[in-house]
Amino acid sequence: MSELRTDLQMVADWIHPGARVLDLGCGDGSLLAYLHAQRQVTGYGLEIDPDKIVSCIASGLNVLQTDLDEGLSDFEADSFDQVIMTQTLQAVRRPDKLLDEMLRVAEEGIVTFPNFAHWRLRYDHSVRGRMPRSEALSYRWYETPNIHLCTLRDFEELCHTMNIRLIQRQVMSHDLKRLRMAQWRPNLFGEVAMYRFRRAD
């Protein structure tokens, strides 16, 4: 099996062995395939891109062609242990409603998203007067699918208002040196944010 993308590797570390998992926007299925092989995880991937669906089928995964903007109504409440959404939150029409849906179908959610408060993006906008771009956010403004970008602070505030309890946070950078800085000031130096969360009791 080929190397897993670094952020997916970190997500994989948060998955309980043998868990029943739903992966929203599962792409070519590499995370699910890895989890299935390494952690005996079962579950489904949801994807909208026809080519990626073929890749998932080739990998022997359960994949369902689904538009996440239409919600998760095909799934019963509490039918999964964990629900994962990597790098997709910022591209859905209503991230808040989807977070709610995630915690309806699963006990625990995991999301990753690009941090819009990363210092380089701040620099692009405030000093250069440009729409920010970075390695984690490479689209140009007119072609980007990312319609709801947010920062760590924004996400945490939303979770607070939605009565969602954050269990774990991890920030990533595209190299390890910056990663140490990112642990120190995550909202400034973290390029990609990762959260594990549950419904607050």
Add this chain to the structure above:
Amino acid sequence: MPESIPADSVGLVAPKCEHFDEPIELECGRQLASYDLVYEAYGELNADATNAVLVCHALSGTHHAAGYHDMTERKPGWWDNCIGPGKPIDTNRFFVVCCNNLGGCHGSTGPMSPNPETGEPYGPAFPMVTVRDWVVSQARLADRLGIQRWAAVVGGSLGGMQAMQWSTDYPDRLAHAVVIAGAPRLSAQNIAFNEVARQAIRSDPEFHGGNYLAANTVPRRGLMLARMLGHITYLSEEAMRAKFGRDLREGKDEYDFHYEVEFEVESYLRYQGKSFVNRFDANTYLLMTKALDYFDPAAPYGHDLAKALEPAQVPFLILSFTSDWRFAPSRSREIVRALLECKKDVCYAEIEADHGHDAFLMPIPQYLAVLGTYMQRVANEVGA
């Protein structure tokens, strides 16, 4: 007519026939004391008989799913786009079987066959057959062919319903179920269209209560109308617009103000209707539409489809087509949802296509890619 057989065709094929003397108890309460099943097979059955795929046909389908009967045949079998060497259902790996269903009119015992009690054709005396009955008869054919377990049971439309029925009635006799452009049961609208088709046939003066063969005639007009109506439901509005628009025949651009064929679409429908009459029996058409109407596996389970599918042990591939309004994607999603509820393995793809319900017969690249990839996975699993 093919000038030469294409390299990716199964080539020249010939139907075979199996005769069964063991009576079959039908769901309607009647029985057939003996019957024939005509089928075709493509590819080689491997030594362990693990690579067999059953293809189930739809309303007007036959056992002739792929290849050519002879060099004068105008078109290959009905699913030639999907069955053949290197095609999605790859005959280099699979042994593919397709039988004409009981009640059919292409060789298997049906209304045109002689009733052993009278020596005359059954006609309207042929018992009603259901999807469940077909699956029972197909299982007996599998026994006869030495196939204990199908690598996959695959079908589109009414064929998909048979694949679903297989998964619950013989859960250990298949490894995968592929349901294409299917539905868990007909809607009121679907039944309504079937009823109009049946009335068209039954109200034809040549119908003679179904005994038209004895009267040495056929209800051509009624069967033609039934097919014309059916055909409209197989196409999407986009497909009809693209194919005919409002074009007039023979390049005319002015109306003639009469009731003969003027628009291309009228000409096409009449052609479809007329050619259908030459290859299909009216009583079979009535039976097949009733089999569709009666299919409702969830009904005995308080209309809980998940409960009905609970006995299934196999992974499913469910496919739908965006412009299919006969069995729309939402109908396939009902099946998916039920499978999710009972935690079955399932893949679902909604293929972008403007051909309507007929899309399942078309060589649409994304469709072939999804089906082919899934079938490769099946082949790898069963050691085909």
